[in-house]
Amino acid sequence: MKHSVTKFTSLKVALKELKPFIKDGTHLQSGRPFTLFGGMRSREALANWLICAVLNFEYKAEKYFFTSDPTGADGIVVNSETGATWLTEHVMVPQLRNSRERNKDIVTRVVEAVNSKRDKGGLAYASGKQLVVFLDDCRGEWRPNEVAKQLPQPLYFEDVWVAGLQIADAGEYCYGITQLVSAYENAPTWTLNINRGFEAWSIHRIQ
Template sequence: MQLEVTRFKSMHIALKELERFIRDGEHLQTGKPLRQMHDLRSREALGNWLLCAAVNHGFVRDRLIFSSDPRGGDGIIQDTEGGTTWDMEHVIVPASRDGSAQDETALIQKAIQDKQNKGGRAYASGKTLVVFSNARGGEWYPNRVGRALPEPLDFDAVWVVCLQGVVDGGYTYGVTRLERTHSPVWRVHIAPDFGSWTVEPVQ
């Protein structure tokens, strides 16, 4: 069945559209859903964009794109050459109300476990889970979280995205694919004018 989805014409156009939400960090945490994107939230759109940017780095072209999901999901990522799609499921680790530091590793683990417990395999099967972490807990440890993934894991894959810093108007996000043995990490550096980005594999 072909779905009537909404998507951006390119990754560059998507980034420019997301710019106002990225600069307004509060919208990423509490902003209303985007009606034109079938109620996709801005943080979900950003998370999907970051995954595409990280994976596309290995292809040296924009092979992955993302769209809305009219079925009520948190977006769809599509491989434009291979034809496969990823149904996305998102969860946020919010910043503390008073801005205090948190144990980000523990909060990410809890967010994953809570989603796993929500509906078990019937709910999670066929979906890719993205944890958008807004926690201000300093450094967290991807390999440690990867080793602690639920067993069995009902989601097809689990990713974590988080803001790592803002320097001279440029934003850097960490993108991690959690694995039990070794969790690869990329840094996505967004230029101050939001007209370009670079991707740096970290581990």
């Protein structure tokens, strides 16, 4: 049975629509879900957009986009050439809220977030899905290879992505994106810079 989904006509259009939410960090943390996108939150839409952008960069083709998910997950990443789809589940690592959390480094907090989603429903819940961690805490050094080594086994999820703001300066925004589960020794990591006008972006692969 086919389901009706909502999508943007392009990643450029999506970025323009996401602009006010990117500029308003509070909405990314706790803003209301988008009814037209099946309850997807602004931070989930942004993270899905970032993943599609880096995949298009890697494959040198504009073939990845995201849609709403009528089955209840947090969005679907779609390969327009093959028709392959990835269901996504999202979790946020929030900004520090108390002294107990201040004693944890960012690696520990990301691993704890992954474990919380994995333990939510086990294999039945996670199987076939991509887990996306939205990192709202940019404190400390990001060590993706160390996080990858500490992921629980079995993971149940197909893959784990981490995306978060690194710096905002003079109206431009720089995000970091990492794919933690891969065949590479170094977890693939990119930076994505959104220009001041929100009509273009540039991507650099770090490792």
